[in-house]
Amino acid sequence: MYLKNIISLKRITLLSTASAFLLLASCSKNSSNEVKPVDPTKPDTETPTGVATGVYSIASIAMDPGTNGNTTAKTFYYSLEENKEIPESQRSTSNWDIAFYSTYNSSISPNNGTNKNSLGYGGPGKGGISMVINSTIDANYYDNAKHELKSVPARDLFDQAFNAVTTVPFTDDQLTANGSLVLDHFNTPDDGWAWYDFYGNLFPNAPGDSKQHVAYAMPRTIIVKTAKGHYAKMIIYSLYKDAPVDPSRANQAGYLTFKYAIQKDGSKNLDIK
Amino acid sequence: MKYITSTIKPAQRIMAIAACVTVLFASACKKDQTNPLGEDGVSTVIKDLQGDIGASVGGSVPGKENRPFRDFYYNFDKKLQITDTAANKTTLNWDIAFTGIYNSFVYINSGTNPKSPGFGGQGQGVIVGIDTPYDQVNEAPTAEAMEQDNLTFVGMDKYPQLSNMGWYFYTLTTHIAQPIKNRTFVLKTAAGKYAKLELISMYQGAPPTITDLNWPAPYFTFRYFVQQDGSRNLRTSK
Numbered sequence: 001m002y003l004k005n006i007i008s009l010k011r012i013t014l015l016s017t018a019s020a021f022l023l024l025a026s027c028s029k030n031s032s033n034e035v036k037p038v039d040p041t042k043p044d045t046e047t048p049t050g051v052a053t054g055v056y057s058i059a060s061i062a063m064d065p066g067t068n069g070n071t072t073a074k075t076f077y078y079s080l081e082e083n084k085e086i087p088e089s090q091r092s093t094s095n096w097d098i099a100f101y102s103t104y105n106s107s108i109s110p111n112n113g114t115n116k117n118s119l120g121y122g123g124p125g126k127g128g129i130s131m132v133i134n135s136t137i138d139a140n141y142y143d144n145a146k147h148e149l150k151s152v153p154a155r156d157l158f159d160q161a162f163n164a165v166t167t168v169p170f171t172d173d174q175l176t177a178n179g180s181l182v183l184d185h186f187n188t189p190d191d192g193w194a195w196y197d198f199y200g201n202l203f204p205n206a207p208g209d210s211k212q213h214v215a216y217a218m219p220r221t222i223i224v225k226t227a228k229g230h231y232a233k234m235i236i237y238s239l240y241k242d243a244p245v246d247p248s249r250a251n252q253a254g255y256l257t258f259k260y261a262i263q264k265d266g267s268k269n270l271d272i273k
Numbered sequence: 274m275k276y277i278t279s280t281i282k283p284a285q286r287i288m289a290i291a292a293c294v295t296v297l298f299a300s301a302c303k304k305d306q307t308n309p310l311g312e313d314g315v316s317t318v319i320k321d322l323q324g325d326i327g328a329s330v331g332g333s334v335p336g337k338e339n340r341p342f343r344d345f346y347y348n349f350d351k352k353l354q355i356t357d358t359a360a361n362k363t364t365l366n367w368d369i370a371f372t373g374i375y376n377s378f379v380y381i382n383s384g385t386n387p388k389s390p391g392f393g394g395q396g397q398g399v400i401v402g403i404d405t406p407y408d409q410v411n412e413a414p415t416a417e418a419m420e421q422d423n424l425t426f427v428g429m430d431k432y433p434q435l436s437n438m439g440w441y442f443y444t445l446t447t448h449i450a451q452p453i454k455n456r457t458f459v460l461k462t463a464a465g466k467y468a469k470l471e472l473i474s475m476y477q478g479a480p481p482t483i484t485d486l487n488w489p490a491p492y493f494t495f496r497y498f499v500q501q502d503g504s505r506n507l508r509t510s511k
Contacts, residue, residue, distance in 0.1 A: 101435075102431060102432050102433065103429075103432060103443075106433075107432070107433050107434070109435075116435065116436050117434040117435050117436050118435075119435070121435075179434045179435065179436065180433065180434055180435070182433030182434070183433060186373075186433075187372070187373035187374060187378045187428055187429075187432075188378070188388075188426070188433055189387070189388045190433060192433075198341075198374060199328075199329075199339045199340060199341060200339055201339070201340070201341075204339070212339065
């Protein structure tokens with residue numbers, strides 16, 4: 001069963017690489033007369049596309065700057081394979097791997113063509129998403145009974161959580177079953193990747209509404225299967241401009257600071273430095 | 274002016290006034306029949322059911338506290354609001370729960386659904402959304418279809434998942450919720466009977482548009498119909 005899965009996955013990767021190569025070849029036709037023939041039987045490792053296996057950090061990239069928390073926030077698409085933003089016009093392609101939508105861009109969708117809760121529904125994406133909750137790390141900042149933050153999680157916890165994940169601890173079925181990752185227990189019973197302090201309960205003595213309606217990213221590692229079938233892990237540090245450790249209402253929402261590691265050999269090995 | 278008043282005889286004047294009143298009355302009656310809050314003679318219409326008005330959603334509002342809203346339950350048949358949620362959680366005493374911000378996330382009572390407040394009890398609740406006006410929803414989907422599309426709760430539209438059909442759009446910083454028109458929810462009550470529900474407003478008096486975020490809330494206006502014979506027939510219009 002396990003082997004079968006790996007083989008079918010490889011086949012998928014092979015196919016998508018082959019088609020990517022075809023696309024590249026057709027694109028380069030105009031600029032060069034020497035078009036190399038495509039051999040689809042060659043292993044995909046010989047025709048790498050996008051970034052190499054490795055760790056990538058993205059600081060304060062704008063998603064929907066100045067968002068007012070409307071549930072119809074501008075959706076932000078990102079390619080982990082290419083390490084770049086993807087325009088909305090390519091929503092129905094496999095060019096993007098994760099998308100941030102809904103209130104404060106807090107719902108994170110993988111690119112999956114068959115899950116109706118994915119923004120890639122109906123498209124070619126084979127992606128998935130899930131999250132690792134490390135109870136040892138959670139104990140530092142999270143009240144598991146109340147589903148509330150006890151304190152603002154320290155920045156080093158994020159890196160600890162990220163490094164602690166060395167392989168994909170989920171099956172493909174588990175990854176593709178999830179439509180999106182969401183806010184933690186905010187009007188729903190779902191575990192999430194960020195905690196939204198609607199009432200300002202974490203700082204009851206803060207002046208005015210300065211600490212109300214503040215979203216805190218949590219040190220929980222997100223596992224992504226890309227649209228093309230590679231595995232990645234990511235940790236999100238902040239949803240605010242310049243990623244303050246302890247954000248307040250005065251900080252500008254709609255920005256994303258995160259780190260991710262992607263494995264391009266098709267394996268689930270995420271022990272990537 | 275003087276000429277006109279003098280030519281109309283008192284009797285004629287009364288007739289004219291009566292005619293005017295009749296016309297006004299007739300148009301008022303007509304309005305009531307197409308009133309979105311209107312009674313259809315079969316459905317139950319609940320106006321301004323007071324939720325937890327002691328909680329604040331932001332800023333410093335006099336008389337309100339910055340704390341989470343207290344949930345409450347509602348029983349369709351008894352038209353009963355239940356505020357002692359702890360004592361009634363896993364009972365069949367309630368059909369829907371008003372939870373979360375503004376008490377606006379409405380959950381069904383299901384004993385087998387871990388996401389329902391009634392988990393562990395006997396409730397048979399299921400809920401699905403249909404984009405058809407309430408009056409035109411004449412039949413519930415099959416039990417299988419409802420199970421498959423079960424939303425468990427209805428709140429903000431497309432939150433947190435795309436498939437979450439909600440009953441309103443919401444902007445967190447302005448705190449204005451705009452109900453979605455012509456969206457009807459078909460559900461099973463705690464006892465497993467088919468019903469339909471329209472959530473109309475969370476603001477006092479159910480004004481058609483709200484621009485003032487301090488408008489008294491949450492006060493729920495909604496209407497529903499429970500088919501008591503166990504069938505999927507939900508017809509309420511003639």
